[in-house]
Amino acid sequence: MESGTSPVNEICPTATQSWVKKGALLVDVREKEEVEQLAYDVPNIVNIPLSEFETRYKELPIDKEIVTVCRAGSRSLRAAGFLVNNGYDPLKVVNMRHGIVRWVQKGFPTKGDTSTILDANTSTGCCNSSNKDESACC
Amino acid sequence: MKKSIKVFGPGCPKCKTTYNNVLEAIKQTGVEAEVQKIEDIEEMMKYNVLATPVLMIDEVVKVKGRLADVNEIKQLLIH
Numbered sequence: 280m281e282s283g284t285s286p287v288n289e290i291c292p293t294a295t296q297s298w299v300k301k302g303a304l305l306v307d308v309r310e311k312e313e314v315e316q317l318a319y320d321v322p323n324i325v326n327i328p329l330s331e332f333e334t335r336y337k338e339l340p341i342d343k344e345i346v347t348v349c350r351a352g353s354r355s356l357r358a359a360g361f362l363v364n365n366g367y368d369p370l371k372v373v374n375m376r377h378g379i380v381r382w383v384q385k386g387f388p389t390k391g392d393t394s395t396i397l398d399a400n401t402s403t404g405c406c407n408s409s410n411k412d413e414s415a416c417c
Numbered sequence: 418m419k420k421s422i423k424v425f426g427p428g429c430p431k432c433k434t435t436y437n438n439v440l441e442a443i444k445q446t447g448v449e450a451e452v453q454k455i456e457d458i459e460e461m462m463k464y465n466v467l468a469t470p471v472l473m474i475d476e477v478v479k480v481k482g483r484l485a486d487v488n489e490i491k492q493l494l495i496h
Contacts, residue, residue, distance in 0.1 A: 285459050330468045330482055353427060353458060360462030 287359040288373045292382045295346050295375045299323070303344040308332060308358045309379075316395065319348060319379065320388035329354045336362060344371045351378040420450040420494065425461050426470040431484045432456075435470040442490035450494070 290298065299305065305324040307314060314326050327335045329349075336358075339345060345362070347355035352375060359374040375382075383389060383396045422439055426432020436454050443450050455461065464473070468482030472490070479485075479493050 286462065332467050356458055357461055357467055360459075361465050361467055364462070364465050 286363050289376045290373050303346050306347045308349050308354050317391035320390045348375045349378045352376045422450050422452045423473040425455045425466045432470040438487045441487045446494050448494045
């Protein structure tokens, strides 16, 4: 597990696979339209868009391992921080870095159209500090 | 008293526009204020910022997850 000064631990997509196998719940915070286009294909997943997160986060079990995910890892990091700030165990809540962009590049299972990800090359939207002009995160 | 204004956002167009609108609203109202643009994600997490942009005036969240126009910000500054 990787960690810095952030209150949230972060893991990569490969480590996320291990968490999923152990029964962790993936929490996808992308907006509904994004999920309809392309979704993570894992057994335990719930979609709570970031725009609804503040009112719906209590739907998430407090005693279960949770991996927050999004398109590129920035929105989900904020969501994970929000959970930790609101009493969720920082040892059980982690953020997946690089989001579905890296997930697709790694060939991990998805449902839907991956072309938007693959055609976009390695761009990670506004979550990439070198490319802050995209509005995907917001 | 000088107002403290914070605009949170990762640098997306809506966040930049909100920041520029804040500067314009200050100019038009003449309100004395210190404005901070906060793009650091860890700083955002400290303030529990989720959907961006977020406009905070004197440590109170006034607008979150959407663009605030100049007139709206002017109203927030003078009330």
